[in-house]
Amino acid sequence: MARTLLVSSRKPGAYPSLADALEVAEPGATISIEPGEYRENVSVTGGSLTLVGLGEPGEVTIDATGTGRPVVSGRDATVTLRGLSLRSADGPAVHASGGVLELADCTLAAGYGAAITATDGAELRAGSCQITAGQYGIVCSDATGVIEACEISDMMDDGIIVRLGADPTIRNTTVTGAGYRGVYVYQSGRPTLDGCEIARAGDVGIAVAYDSHPTVRSCRIHHTGGVGIQVGSGCGGVIEDCRFESTASPDILLEPGANPTISATRQTPLTGADADDGAQVEVEKLLAQLDAMVGLAAVKSEVRSLIDEMQVNTWRREAGLAVGAVSHHLIFTGAPGTGKTTVARLYGQLLKSLGVLPDGKFKEVSRRDLVGQYIGHTAEKTAAVIEEATGGVLFIDEAYTLSRSSGGGADFGQEAIDMLVKLMEDRRDSLAVIVAGYTAEMSDFLDANSGLASRFAKTLEFENYSPAELTLIAGRIAAADDYLLAPGLEDGLFEWFAGIDRTANFGNAREARKLLEGMRKAQSGRLRRLGRVPTRDDLRTLTLDDLLAATGS
Known part of the structure; x- marks a missing residue:
């Protein structure tokens, strides 16, 4: 029977580091680790190894941020981790390629990588774990297993990714604050999500794509920037007895060719103090996403000022105090590739969370979407676009092209501008128009109609990145x-x-x-x-x- 080895920097006779213990560990060994911080990493190929943190969960930290490698990696091995706090930098905190990876009562954090990755036929067993940072929470790629009673919070991108035919069972697990999607299933993924909660995702709660067939049962999905569940063409599966609260409409979006079986879903709106608290949490989460963008200090400050003013106006209105008319239309100027579209999307979601706009939908258009080819066609196209965008944000990129003649005789760009000016005023309470383009050209655009400039609340200048x-x-x-x-x-x-x-x-x-x-x-x-x-x-x-x-x- 393999022996148990003790790692401690204080106890006589113990191994001072994990590396020292691993040098003498036999297959099947258990390494018990005294409380403290250990700056190293563990790699296991074949055989089995158990690492157990002594003391209370989280008192043993293994930190591999300086190594450029996962904290623990296993290749065709059985690796068991209990009661540990694991931190990595750019790679995954824990990685398994084949074999079995078991985690219990562990806390994990990664940088620009996933906290846990299981690939190449690995079996992942994760119970009562907390994942607090990372680009992704858990990635199952051609893997299986059970993930139960785990908490995944504040991932930069997706909370859980299931792909390449992976079929894990995910039970009673919470995914909150994912910057993009709560759960992303694609490339023939077949997970079962049972009794899970997905909240405050920046976009879709659960996204299903590329011939995937998940089972989603008894899940609660709420306060998402996008729809609750989106099922792509050619995808199926089962969606049963799920609840949706404060998601974009519809709760379940089926793309053409999607064919899941759907039953017993329902929407439960929040009311009173719960709704106010949920909105505040959502606003802070969206502002955190804004802050996480590279650079743009002046833009971030301006957006925060706008949101502060809107929040105070909401409170004044609820208190029965007078509130002046406020325009939500903005001008974004600057060179391409400086984040204008991303900030515009966040702005729309912020307006939705504050209750300023009915929903956070985002419609991006250019000149060809607004300008027609004959008299009367432009007004018709522009009105249709605004109708479709009403309730959210209409983003017009390279808006200055509307004020430029195409050189081919009659040009109807001016007609689009005039129609835009009218409808921006008529729908100022249900639509935010953001026009974007180069700084100098946007000045010419604003001169195209005497009332155009006055429709916009503010101009935000996006500077070049250093x-x-x-x-x-x-x-x-x-x-x-x-x-x-x-x-x-x-x-x-x-x-x-x-x-x-x-x-x-x-x-x-x-x-x-x-x-x-x-x-x-x-x-x-x-x-x-x-x-x-x-x-x-x-x-x-x-x-x-x-x-x-x-x-x-």
């Missing part, structure tokens, strides 16, 4: 696509962004994304020339050579 901010954005894009930056690459990216020509058409974050795409292509060519099958780390890592190849340096 080289440091673009480097951070590039790192986030890479991490979102499951890539790592090799040592020295961040310095190389900074130098490239610092030296790049910033013309009027400089794309900011789009330049970062375009550069990453070029680096991925360069990496593909480099890996093809290795003369061997690349390792997982090879596949994930972008290097300075990839940057040099992508930029022709």
Whole structure:
């Protein structure tokens, strides 16, 4: 029978570190860990290993933020973790490729990675765990298992991802404050969600896509930026006895070709103090998403000022005090790729949470969506677009093109502007119009109608990102696509962004994304020339050579 090893920095005869204990641990060993913080990581290939935190849950912390690796990784192994607090930086906190991964009473936090990933046929068993930070909470990819009574909160993107045929059972688990989707099921995912709560997701509560067939039973989905459940074309499954509160309409959105079995769902509106508290929580969560965006300090401050004013007006109205007419229409100026569309979406969701607008729907249009080809057609198109956007935000990108003649004879852009001016006033209580474009051109646009400028409450200027901010954005894009930056690459990216020509058409974050795409292509060519099958780390890592190849340096 394998023995139990004790790790402690204080007790005589104990192993001072996990690494020391692992050197002598036999297959099937249990390592008991005294309270304290251990800055190291554990990797297990084959066999089995149990790590147990002594004392109260959370008093033993294993921190791998300085190692660039998961706190615990298992390959075709049985790994059991109990009563531990696990922290990582850019990679997952815990990763299993094949084998069995069991966690109980653990607290996990990651940076730009998932807290838990289970892949390649792994079986994940997670019970009574808390996940408090990460890009994603749990990712099951071609994996199975049971996730029960866990709490996942404040993920930057999705709370739980189930993909590549994975079929875990997720019971009595809470996902709150996901920046994007609460649960994302795609690529033939077949999970069972039973008795779960999904709340305060930035977008859809549960999204189902790409031939997936989940079972969603007795779940409560509330205060989401998007619909409660969205089922994509070709997807099915079962949705049964679910409750929806304060989600976008409809509660369940079925795309053409979706065919789930739906029964006994219901909507339960919140009232009184519960509704007020829920709205306040939602507003703070959306403002936190705004704060998490790179740069844009002046824009963030302006949006907060607008929200503060709207909140106070709501309180005054409820107290029976006079409230003046307020316009919710805004002008966004600046170069492309500076986050204007993202901020506009958040603004709409904030207005919905404050009860200023009926819903947070977002409609983005350009000149071709508003301007017709013959007399009378433009008024018809513009009115239809505004009708569709009413209740939420109408975002007009490159709005200045409406005031420019196409050079082909009759031009009806001016007719669209005149119609817009009228309907912005008529529907100021049920619509927010945001026009966006280059700073100088937007000034010409506002001169196209004498009443246009007065319809907007404020102009927000989106400044170009600095080289440091673009480097951070590039790192986030890479991490979102499951890539790592090799040592020295961040310095190389900074130098490239610092030296790049910033013309009027400089794309900011789009330049970062375009550069990453070029680096991925360069990496593909480099890996093809290795003369061997690349390792997982090879596949994930972008290097300075990839940057040099992508930029022709």
